[in-house]
Amino acid sequence: MSKATGSRKSAIAAAVAEYDSGKFLSDLDRRIGFRTESQESHQAPQLHAYLNEEMVPTLKRLGFTTKVVANPAGVDAPFLLATRHEGDDLPTVVTYGHGDAVRGYDNQWDEGLEPWKIVVRGDRWYGRGIADNKGQHSVNFTALGAVIGARGGKLGYNVKVIFETGEEIDSPGLNQVCAAEKEYLKGDLFLASDGPRVSAERPTVFLGSRGELNFDLEVNLRDGGHHSGNWGGVLRNPAVTLAHAIGTLIDRDGKILVEGLLPPPIQSTVREALSDIELATDANAPAIDPTWGQPGLSSAERVLAWNAVEVLAFKAGNPDAVANAVPPTARAHCQLRFVVGTDWQNAQKHLEEHLALHGYADLVKVIVKSGVAASRLDLEDPWVDWALKSISQSTGKKPALIPNLGGTVPNAIFAQTLGLPTVWIPHSYPACSQHAPNEHFLGSVARESLALMAGLWWDLGEDAGRIVSEKQ
Template sequence: MTRSAAIQRAQQYFDDGALFADVARRVGRPTESQNPERAAELRDYLDSEMRPTLEALGFTCRVLEHPRAKGPFLFAERIEDPALTTVFSYGHGDVVPGMEGRWRDGLDPWALTPKDDRWYGRGVADNKGQHSINLAALKCVLETRGKLGFNVKYLIEMGEEMGSPGLLDLCAAHRDLLRGDVLIASDGPRLLAERPTLFMGSRAIINVDLEINAREGGHHSGNWGGLLSNPGIQLANAIATIVGPTGRILVPEWLPPALPDSVRRALADCALDMADGPAIDPGWGEPGFTAAEKVYGWSSAEVLAFVCGNPDKPVHAIPPRAWARMQLRYVVGVDPDAVVPALRRHLDRLGYDMVTLSSPRQEIAPATRLDPEHPWVQWAAASIVRTTGKKPALLPNLGGTLPNHVFSDTLGMPTLWVPHSYAGCSQHAPNEHLPVAIAREGMAIMAGLYWDLGEKAPA
């Protein structure tokens, strides 16, 4: 009954094909949450896949629903002793559309296929493979030790790919039932495929639409040019006051007050390697920042779309209207409720009061981040070093967005995410895949973490 025996059992589970079988069964269920015809599949994933798996591990399960949710949630708990540490975990069983017919070599998104040291299938990275690894590692630790030595609460959501409707309300309504001492869960990508990673929060997003409606209809540019204002020119100039010519954000309320020292120190060890993607533009974004600081430590703003006139068929007229959608991704330190009002004041001050602002339907969430020097982070990092011999990347928050505020703010837990995927996994496109090396290492990492939780967890 040792730590290494638990890790060995987890690796054996992988090597025997047992993890592949788990993931294959789950990928075989077309749980597309954006497809109304799949509603029964969503419920069935919980009833006939997750529930039996969790009950076999000694969990008590119940389905939770909320009127604002689009799908059911499964809540499972395994309490050995209320005095022990309670770990909260989360996974989502829904996936984005399969995009059948668009996969390489005619691959079927609903059949897990091994190929080139990867497993291909819809949901294998986001998120079925990731929660399957965690549940399998939990099983291996339980079988090795005969007990866990800690309590577990597990929440499986079926609406994450629709933006997690109702998740916040559900967690607020069942705060005492759901709350644990720490969240340890898996989603999202590692910093680099070969490097174990911990991230402790996420950036958040606000989209805002800018529009100028000058008048009814277009007017001939030969007769009216120089006399009538052009909304396209006005909107382009307005945007240029929001983000400078090299992508620097110029609205102070859109930026955090500073990059904390502990975040800077953690990111100094997180060099990006975007070798598989387009070349990075070094002069773009916040001047003087490293690439990691730009993505993980700071805000970034984009123009997602800009329309004026008829782009498919330009005519010799002053267009009556221009419209753009901008997006702000922000970190802790930016007040989400201040973002749009600050933009309004900024535009008014500079004379752009003709620009109207509106926010597309969205839930405004705060950004979250746990200090990289928090005791739980240091504990988890030490466990991963002990298991893999590799120093994990410690990302204060993900560059992308997860509903982490529900866990960190509403449920009030420190949040540790241990991703078992990488940026090139094509999670929302055809050819979603999971490298087998990450899956196998993920089994070991999770077995080590669960083992260590039963030994001595931070107070």
């Protein structure tokens, strides 16, 4: 433990003062101004500029040494690695952020809003990438700086940073960089922020994410379409065939019917953690369909502890210019979101065997694409209880604990390639319009997050050594 010149209370006050003075908003507005659209290859110079002109100076002011690493995956989306080293015998915390955002869709924002400059309307701060992820990593580094100051420049632990600029294009090269830099990134805890809270009002901790596997189903019956009047009734329709085939995978209420794509039974610790979690409580959230999905589960369990098969796109013929012809082909783009313990690596086999059992072996082609593994820290890991208590002390609220995010972040890389216990503290909320026009951050959540992150960074100086020793 380091000798502090201030106190936990003064560290939190210093972090909140960054918000109240307007400095946090000013810094964040400057960062939003970098048009870091990783989906647009011509914006690569903006990705480099965000690292070299914004994040490198920020981290150096906090006492980090930095290095920019080229992306080994053949895309121009560089990485920034940094370390703040206080002692070889001290515990080490690894944190993460990403500087890229999805496309701005500039012309689709409401009148008076624009993606590359923050516009404040009440509690909402509008800007592209502000929720995902510039606002979130800005909170974390601002709070870290407040704690460094309150502790007289000595945290009592080391900090390492992994910063990427390709998260919105599925993090190419991230696993290779982490594997190549495994010794450089060696640590005792992974602590970072992305994704939404369960609601704007409730601080949240999540410990991993569901995995993601995309697959196509195709029915190719003949070359070219044929007149629906002359041939309709004697030619098999690929759209109808594919629709019925999908109906064998998922029933009319969204229940998965493929045995091999089901998860293991929900653990009692997971069920207990989700017992007080409510989804869709924010005003702009969509209404939940109470009978959709696995029967007998709560809505939270269906999203956070179970699997889902979704049809994301379906095409046969040309819906925008319909011809009077039986189409020759039909295709559906499908997705499996899955939790830890699912046999997702054998999804091709499970799908093909299931379709063959229902008479579609020679009709439906299954094309499984690369996937992202599911991961989740054990809910009984001591870092979990530590994080919950710290947040509760800082906010006076009972934080929500969710075993894994319903969506997918590259957590498996940090958990498996780097072997780190992973704790995520999100600073956004479900109705933030992430990836859509009018993306926004909530000022009230940003202010609270600065306080709770300052508390977490402070408490690491008090508790990290003890927890690391207990785990050894």
